[in-house]
Amino acid sequence: MDNMVTDNRDEPQTDLIYCCGAITEVLKFGSCQLHSGHKVLFLIIPGNPGVVGFYKTFMQTLHKMFEYRHPVWAVSHAGHCVPPDSMDMVEDAFSAAEGDVFGLNGQIEHKLSFLRQHVPRGTSLVLVGHSIGCYIILNMMKRNPELKIIKAIALFPTIERMAQTPQGKVMTPVLCHMRYVAYLPLFLLSLLPEELKASLIKLVFGSIRSLDHTVVQPTVGLLSGDCAGPRVWRKRGEAQNPRCLKSSVKFPQSVMVWGAMSSAGVGPLCFLRSRVNAAVYQEVLEHFMLPAADQLYGDADFIFQQDLAPAHSAKATSTWFKDHGIPVLNGPANSPDLNPIENLWT
Incomplete structure (x- = not known):
């Protein structure tokens, strides 16, 4: 029983x-x-x-x-x-x-x-x-x-957002196109x-x-x-x-913006009109980050945090931080969800 x-x-x-x-x-x-x-x-x-x-x-x-x-x-x-x-x-x-x-x-x-x-x-x-x-x-x-x-x-x-990781950026478009190869055999099997x-x-x-x-x-x-x-x-x-029906825009406009936040407040927004490489990023740091840090912290020390985008992790950018005496917080290789500014954007 x-x-x-x-x-x-x-x-x-x-x-x-x-x-x-x-x-x-x-x-x-x-x-x-x-x-x-x-x-x-x-x-x-x-x-x-x-x-x-x-x-x-x-x-x-x-x-x-x-x-x-x-x-x-x-x-x-x-x-x-x-x-x-x-x-x-x-x-x-x-x-x-x-x-x-x-x-x-x-x-x-x-x-x-x-x-x-x-x-x-x-x-x-x-x-x-x-x-x-x-x-x-x-x-x-x-x-x-x-x-x-x-x-x-x-x-x-x-x-994590796999599509935004280094491997994800390579594999996502490849896999998206490969799916079309599977449609015909999958359709035949469905019969x-x-x-x-x-x-x-x-x-x-x-x-x-x-x-x-x-x-x-x-x-x-x-x-x-x-x-x-x-x-x-x-x-x-x-x-x-x-x-x-749902309307769509074939080539939607997008805007890239740099911003900064801290416990003392937020910095100014920088609207970027070109692709961001190491040189462009260092210009942003020079003309926007440094003035914001001076305004928010004065002579006090601070630690800078950023994700590991190619422009951020370039050797030239690392040298720029060392030359300016600014310590940078180390982060894991794939860490978009650990960047606190993501919460500010949303």
């Missing part, structure tokens, strides 16, 4: 709902509806590709480890699941586009909206993030400090029967002795036409509806 109970507890429930107007899959171990008696909820925020089925065994183990006392849920990224025939990818195409629900910012708001709609306010949370899910959790905590979070756990975290897709996946992964077979079905879901590229979801007859 005990074995039967344990088996039932190990069976998850999958709910497909609309959240922020986009299809969302919720995988649940334990209670499927929360009430005031549930004091703790373990919530998994997945990494890419945002499919909760890949976490089934992990969630099952976690649920059992805590002796089935606390429900363990995982919420997919918005639109990162295969909708059933009775549901569309989006409930309202206009709302989804307006809220940019499929973008990174929209995915963060998507998780906060899910908590507001489906988790009672008094529930304590243990948030478990994987990869980009860790970045989402950090921003959830920033945007809603009132969340009752007992602990936030980061598994293989991605918390195969589900059983044949599963057999091919098992064949490819057959050499992995420790393969968790619960990942086969989520992988099959990735081999669908919905994964082949970006789409616009409209109802029939809405092709030219202004609500479904």
Whole structure:
């Protein structure tokens, strides 16, 4: 009898709902509806590709480890699941586009909206993030400090802006163009029967002795036409509806600005009209940073902080700081999120 109970507890429930107007899959171990008696909820925020089925065994183990006392849920990224025939990818195409629900910012708001709609306010949370899910959790905590979070756990975290790192600047455009190479084979695979897709996946992964077979079905879901590229979801007859169109500027204007902040106040803004190299940056330091430092600190000592952009880390710039007797705070190689002025810009 005990074995039967344990088996039932190990069976998850999958709910497909609309959240922020986009299809969302919720995988649940334990209670499927929360009430005031549930004091703790373990919530998994997945990494890419945002499919909760890949976490089934992990969630099952976690649920059992805590002796089935606390429900363990995982919420997919918005639109990162295969909708059933009775549901569309989006409930309202206009709302989804307006809220940019499929973008990174929209995915963060998507998780906060899910908590507001489906988790009672008094529930304590243990948030478990994987990869980009860790970045989402950090921003959830920033945007809603009132969340009752007992602990936030980061598994293989991605918390920096990878596209802005030195390697990211090289690989991002390469990968963006390489995706077109994958569209045709992915489209052809999407035409195969589900059983044949599963057999091919098992064949490819057959050499992995420790393969968790619960990942086969989520992988099959990735081999669908919905994964082949970006789409616009409209109802029939809405092709030219202004609500479904978004204006854009082909060559938008941008402005590069240098600024400085300190505990004593802020410095002036310098609007840069040319590409910033080491020589241009040193001119900015000479004519804007030094006068601002004199005004804010007078003869007092100070430490200068900057990120490691090429113009900042150039040998000529390092020599300029040494010649002027200004110490510079050392930072890690990839650190855009550690620069405090980012908070001033926003």
